[in-house]
Amino acid sequence: MIQGFEFAGLNIWFLAKIIVLLFLIIYIVFSGVVIKQIINMNETLDVGISFIMNIIAIGHFCFAVFVFVFSFLLL
């Protein structure tokens, strides 16, 4: 635990960690929605690069999960 200021009996950096992790959870949900969105878009309009767009969306999701795990361990 990083030592710092106290706020309502709680370490402020602990609160900050909770907020950052909550944000990252929301971001993971968002990246999941992006995958679904790209799948829908590719169903609606296929211009021959659906595979690349899917890879980008899945890579984005994996990156979001990685950042969450990394932040959880580091903070």
Added chain:
Amino acid sequence: MIFYHKQVLCYNLLKMPEIYNAEKNDSKLISNIHSENDTKESSENDLIDTLDSEAQQNRQSKKAFQPFKFESNADSNSRVFSSYCINPKNVNFYHKDSQEKVILLLRKHPFTNIPWIFTALLMFLAPIFVSFFGFIEIVPWEFKFVLFVVWYMITLAFVLEEFLSWFYNVNIITDERILEVDFVNLVYREITDANIDQIQDVTVEMSGVWRTFFNFGDVVIQTAGEVPRIRFEAVPRPDDVAKILRELRLEEEQEKLEGRIR
């Protein structure tokens, strides 16, 4: 007998010359009408022949009409990100008929991407300016690092969303209909289509310095369908788009006349 007839004729001529002449006049009149009718018929025939030859010429010109021949030889892969894609290959969309041919794929002009690219650039450079603020010194390095990564994730999400919005919000013109695909946000999409023969009026709107300079604008299509108006927003070469639509309408009318409707 012949003599008797001649006598009667002479009698008619002497007694009722006006009647005899009237008959003659009538016969002249009738012959005139016949000749006029013949003239009319011949002129009608000429007109039909002319129309036939014009229709044949139109057909030939339609066969020869290839407004897209200039770009048909271009590599299709290089035109995936084009905002004005003529005769695109490998383009499929929802509810596309097997025989339907995509003639034109339109996106917003690349110039419309400048504002969000500029914003993304500012977001990318923003962490450099944060170091000028004094309060950042009290933040532990772990938080600095994570906040740095989170900030660039937000930037990435912004760029991804804006790019997807540009890339997938398209207008499609096929040989049978026009489509407007609009992804308003992450979970809402709107697809509007109208048959070519439902198009009533096409208006090109091009206003402003940048639009005039870079030759892009709106094409407003008035239709007789359920959606009365379809707007192709900020598309490149709007005059060419309107011209293609006009020619497709003519072709559709010709198909109707010839009974070649699918």
